[in-house]
Amino acid sequence: MNRDYKPFIRVDHLKKYFPVAKNWRGKNSQYVKAVDDVSFSIDKGETLGLVGESGCGKSTTGRLLLHLLTPTSGSLFFDGQDLTQLSKQALWQKRREMQFIFQDPYAALNPRMTIQDSLHEPLKAYGEDKRTRSETIKTLIDAVGIPSQYLNRYPHEFSGGQLQRIGIARSLALKPKFVVADEPVAALDMSIQAQILNLMKELQHAFNYTYLFISHDLSVIDYMSDRIGVMYLGKMVELTDRDALYQEPLHPYTQALLSAIPIAEPQRSKNKIMLKGEIPSPVHPPSGCHFRTRCPFAKAICAEKEPEWVEMKKGHYVACHVVQEAHQ
Amino acid sequence: MNDDLLLDVRHLKAYFRSKQRTVKAVDDLSFTLKKGEILGLVGESGCGKSTTTKALLRLIGNQRKEYLEGEAFFEGEDLIKKSDKQMQKIRGNKIGFIAQNPMSSLNPVFTIGNQIAEVPQMHQRAAKNKAWSIALKMLQKVGISDHETRAKQYAHQFSGGMKQRAVIAMALAGNPSLLIADEPTTALDVTIQAQILDLMVKLRDETQAGVLLITHDLGVVAEVCDRVAVMYAGKIVEQAPVDELFHHPQHPYTKGLLASMPKIGSRKKLIPISGHPPNLYEMQGGCLFQERCPFAFDRCKNVEPPLHKIAENHQSACHLSSERMNSF
Numbered sequence: 188m189n190r191d192y193k194p195f196i197r198v199d200h201l202k203k204y205f206p207v208a209k210n211w212r213g214k215n216s217q218y219v220k221a222v223d224d225v226s227f228s229i230d231k232g233e234t235l236g237l238v239g240e241s242g243c244g245k246s247t248t249g250r251l252l253l254h255l256l257t258p259t260s261g262s263l264f265f266d267g268q269d270l271t272q273l274s275k276q277a278l279w280q281k282r283r284e285m286q287f288i289f290q291d292p293y294a295a296l297n298p299r300m301t302i303q304d305s306l307h308e309p310l311k312a313y314g315e316d317k318r319t320r321s322e323t324i325k326t327l328i329d330a331v332g333i334p335s336q337y338l339n340r341y342p343h344e345f346s347g348g349q350l351q352r353i354g355i356a357r358s359l360a361l362k363p364k365f366v367v368a369d370e371p372v373a374a375l376d377m378s379i380q381a382q383i384l385n386l387m388k389e390l391q392h393a394f395n396y397t398y399l400f401i402s403h404d405l406s407v408i409d410y411m412s413d414r415i416g417v418m419y420l421g422k423m424v425e426l427t428d429r430d431a432l433y434q435e436p437l438h439p440y441t442q443a444l445l446s447a448i449p450i451a452e453p454q455r456s457k458n459k460i461m462l463k464g465e466i467p468s469p470v471h472p473p474s475g476c477h478f479r480t481r482c483p484f485a486k487a488i489c490a491e492k493e494p495e496w497v498e499m500k501k502g503h504y505v506a507c508h509v510v511q512e513a514h515q
Numbered sequence: 516m517n518d519d520l521l522l523d524v525r526h527l528k529a530y531f532r533s534k535q536r537t538v539k540a541v542d543d544l545s546f547t548l549k550k551g552e553i554l555g556l557v558g559e560s561g562c563g564k565s566t567t568t569k570a571l572l573r574l575i576g577n578q579r580k581e582y583l584e585g586e587a588f589f590e591g592e593d594l595i596k597k598s599d600k601q602m603q604k605i606r607g608n609k610i611g612f613i614a615q616n617p618m619s620s621l622n623p624v625f626t627i628g629n630q631i632a633e634v635p636q637m638h639q640r641a642a643k644n645k646a647w648s649i650a651l652k653m654l655q656k657v658g659i660s661d662h663e664t665r666a667k668q669y670a671h672q673f674s675g676g677m678k679q680r681a682v683i684a685m686a687l688a689g690n691p692s693l694l695i696a697d698e699p700t701t702a703l704d705v706t707i708q709a710q711i712l713d714l715m716v717k718l719r720d721e722t723q724a725g726v727l728l729i730t731h732d733l734g735v736v737a738e739v740c741d742r743v744a745v746m747y748a749g750k751i752v753e754q755a756p757v758d759e760l761f762h763h764p765q766h767p768y769t770k771g772l773l774a775s776m777p778k779i780g781s782r783k784k785l786i787p788i789s790g791h792p793p794n795l796y797e798m799q800g801g802c803l804f805q806e807r808c809p810f811a812f813d814r815c816k817n818v819e820p821p822l823h824k825i826a827e828n829h830q831s832a833c834h835l836s837s838e839r840m841n842s843f
Contacts, residue, residue, distance in 0.1 A: 240704035346791045376559035377731065381775035381787035403705070406734075410777035410785065433780050447709035449734030451776060453757045461713065462706045465674045 193267055194228035195397055196252070196365065201225045201261035203247055207470055219469045221247040223421035224261075226496065231364075234391065234398040236412030236429070238405055238444070242469055243418040245401045249367040252399060253285045254278060265365065283313055286363040290370040292350035296342045302353050303338040309360045327356040330393075331386060348379035352386065359390065367399045372407060384410060405448050409433060414502075417441045420469055420477040423496070427503040437505045440478050476508065484509045520588075521693055521725040522548040522571075527585035527595075529563075529570045536796040537582075540566040542749040544585070545822070550692070551723040553716070555736040555757070557772075558746035559792060564729045567746075568695050570595075571727075572612060573602045589693060608638040611686030611724075615698035617678035620685075621670040627681050628654070628666030634688035653684035657714060676707035680714070687718065694719075697729045712739050733776060737761060742828075745769050748793055748803040751822060755829040765831035767808045802834070810835055 203222040206215035222244045229235045237245040250256045252263065254270045263270045265281065273281060289295040296305050303324070310320045328335055331352040342350060351371060358366060368387065372380040384407065391398060400411045408415055409429055416426040417440065425438040436442045439460075446460045462481045467473055473480045479489040486509065494506040499514060529541040541563040548554045556564045569575045571594060576583030587594040589610070597605070606612070614620045622630055631650035635641040641649065647666075654662035657680040670678060679699065686694060696715070700708040716739050719726055728740060736743055737757060744754045745768065753766040764770045771788035790807040802808070805815040814834050822830045823837040831837075 240706065348791055376792075377733070377772055378559060378775050378788035379791065381777075381785040382789075384777070385785055385787060405705075406777040406779045409779045443706060445779070447705045448779065449708070449712070449732060449738040451733040451737045451761060451773065451778070453737045453761050459709060459713075461709060465676050465707060466704070 194264075195231040195233075195266060196229040197264040198228065198252070199226050199262045199264075201248070201251060201263065202259045203244075203251055203256060204259045217470055220421045220472065221469065222251060222258075224496075225418075225421075225423045227416055227423065227426055229365075229397055229399065231397055232391070232395045233414065234400050234412045236408035236415040237399065237401045237418060238403065238408045238415060239418035240403060240444075240466060242420070242466060244421040244469075245403075245418050246369050248418070249287075249369050249399055249401050252365075253282070253287060253367055255287070283361050284364045286358040286361065286366050288355055288358045288366060288368040288371045291374050292347060292354045293342065293374075295354050296350060296357075298342050301339050301341055302345075305342075306338075306353070306357050306360060309357060313361060323360060324356075327360060328353075330359075330390065331356045346379075347375055348382060351375060351379075351383050355383075355386065355390070359394075359396075362394070363396070365397045365399070367401070369401045370403070371400075373402065373404070380407070387411070405444060417444065420466065420472050422477055422506065423504075424478065424507065425503075425505050431500075431503055437499060437503070437510045438478075438507050439482050439484050439509070443481075476506075478507075482509075519549045520547060521550045521552075521590065522727070523586075523588040524571070525586040525588075527567070527570060527587060528583070529566050529575060530582040532580045532582060538795045539749050540795060541570060544746075544749075544751055546744050546751060546754065548693070548725045548727060550725055551719060552742065553719060553726040553728055553740045555740035555743045556727060556729045556746060557731065557733060557736055557743060559731060561792060561795065562746040563749040563795075564746050565697055566749075568612075568697050568727065568729060571695065572606055572610065573597065573599075604638070607634055607686075608689040609691055609693065611689060611691035611694045613679075613682055613686050613694065613696040613699045615701050617675065617682045617702070618670065620682050621678060623670050626667050626669055627673065631666075631681070631685045631688050634685060638689050649688060650684075653688050654681070656687065656718070657681070657684045658710075659684075675703055676710060679703060679707075679711055683711075683714065683718070687722070690722070692724050694724050694726045695729075696726060698731070699728070700735065701730070701732075708735075715739065733761075733772060745772070749795060750803065750832065751830075752804065752833070753831045754822070755826075759826070759829055763829075765825055765829070765836040766804075766833045767810055767835070768804050771807075802832075 201222055202224055204218040204220050207219050208217035210216040225248060237248060239245045251258050306324045307320055310323060325335060333349060333352055372383050375383060402408050412429050415429050415432045416423050419440050425441045436445055443460045443462045464481050467480055475491050476489040476494050479485040488508050494508045496504055496506045497511055499505050525545050527541055527544040531538045531540060544567060558564050570583055571587055575581045583595060585595060628650045631653055632646035635646040635649045651662055651666055654666055659665050659680055673681060700711050730736060740757050742756050743760045744751045747768050753769045764773055774786040775788055777785060788807050793803055801817050802815040802820050805811040820832045820834045822832045824830050825836050
């Protein structure tokens with residue numbers, strides 16, 4: 188491979204701690220380690236899926252990538268530039284190339300603005316003149332499948348699926364290179380969900396977008412992504428191609444997650460890996476490997492040492508003592 | 516009459532009226548449920564599945580603007596004709612209810628044990644200490660470890676999955692013969708969902724109660740249900756045993772739902788159902804699905820298809836499937 192190959196987005200040892208308690212001196216004493224030492228990269232035109240249960244830090248990772256949250260430590264390269272080192276002004280210019288698609292389309296649009304005004308907003312902010320704005324919006328609204336005579340309507344006049352289309356149109360108005368989609372279909376019905384997923388794929392195909400696709404639903408992630416990262420309690424536990432993740436998941440958590448998903452296939456064998464207990468509190472995560480309290484294969488070493496992030500096969504990263512031992 | 520028959524709903528209608536219009540939330544619904552059977556009621560949001568449960572529990576129909584009609588025979592007695600007082604003796608006793616959000620079904624200022632003990636105190640006039648021991652037994656039954664300490668704790672000390680277990684314990688405390696579960700796992704993470712679904716099947720096997728499971732997730736249906744009824748716009752459009760429905764769906768809506776669902780490991784492009792669900796107050800004649808149906812023809816516009824028997828235990832409300840039957 189090319190030696191000075193640079194991925195489009197590279198994240199190194201990214202950490203984000205949120206303070207949750209103060210001691211008697213008024214200093215922060217306890218932290219939620221929402222994202223704890225996560226590293227990965229995304230190539231241009233690729234979709235990286237992030238999957239995990241609630242509180243695993245997937246949304247925080249998405250927000251960190253757009254620098255909507257400032258990381259506690261770690262670096263974040265976007266198109267060769269470290270976002271954490273940029274000045275406010277430079278970051279603002281860079282933001283043009285990065286956009287966000289939100290989970291709840293009702294909350295993402297201002298109820299007192301017509302969708303036309305909402306769509307004008309991002310373009311106005313970056314100083315486009317009125318005529319180019321109107322033209323851009325026309326092509327956009329066409330691309331997402333909303334009739335242009337609806338432009339003067341207000342958000343409450345649309346259904347959830349239509350609103351999500353409008354939300355997507357707005358995110359894409361500035362022709363970004365990188366889009367973070369945080370659970371874009373979680374609030375939608377099944378038949379509408381498929382429409383939105385297909386739309387996002389078509390748009391990616393047409394404009395070569397790079398996506399970070401966040402979802403708790405492994406089947407949606409599997410449909411959308413080229414590579415998939417699995418997160419658990421602020422850590423990434425496994426990262427690989429979608430085929431490898433589905434065919435030979437290595438980490439015990441990934442295996443359990445895959446087997447816990449209800450599959451619409453009644454005669455499938457129902458040998459499930461049932462995880463014991465629940466996700467521990469991220470304020471007091473277990474020592475060593477965070478997953479050890481629920482892991483069916485946990486050993487003594489798992490409580491003592493945090494597993495390292497190791498590339499087991501080409502492009503297949505795992506953080507698990509048991510898997511790494513078995514491979515040696 | 517069939518001894519196994521637990522619930523026999525015939526031509527149930529639930530309308531909501533306002534000055535301008537009438538919303539036909541549930542329109543002419545008929546289905547049956549046997550003892551020890553899990554019937555899944557699936558459909559998208561607004562199709563009337565939750566209204567059905569509320570109508571059966573008579574939580575609607577008491578106000579001027581609500582209109583309830585039809586019959587619902589539960590153990591031979593018509594629930595719709597019962598007075599409020601009679602219903603109070605049935606709800607929580609013979610019929611247990613599990614709601615979607617466990618937080619809103621638990622009272623934050625009473626201990627979990629107290630809330631469960633209230634059920635035998637109310638319905639069986641059990642003494643306080645006997646009711647408490649029933650509560651402990653129930654908590655143990657739903658798999659809450661350390662149940663004696665846990666019973667003295669409050670809802671905020673329980674995690675999401677534990678709360679749902681407590682709600683199930685409460686629903687079971689009256690020893691119900693019918694359990695109505697309205698999206699019992701929608702608010703939970705997948706690994707916890709797997710635990711709760713497993714628990715519900717196990718409890719069904721033990722108590723032989725009939726379960727009416729409301730869900731939007733076809734995966735959940737395939738995992739736990741014996742029979743499925745698919746609802747669309749207030750009506751049942753297809754009803755069949757679970758294997759039959761997934762392998763030989765007859766109604767275009769069921770087929771559409773199955774095709775629009777992403778499946779892990781499948782590279783097939785999703786085929787969404789075009790358009791969006793109809794407004795329940797602007798219904799025109801004929802089949803309600805015609806606007807979104809790829810096979811619609813003249814008759815669909817004028818004649819509403821009845822729920823037609825197409826095979827043993829398999830019914831579908833579509834002109835096409837009845838026509839196919841006639842041509843045999």
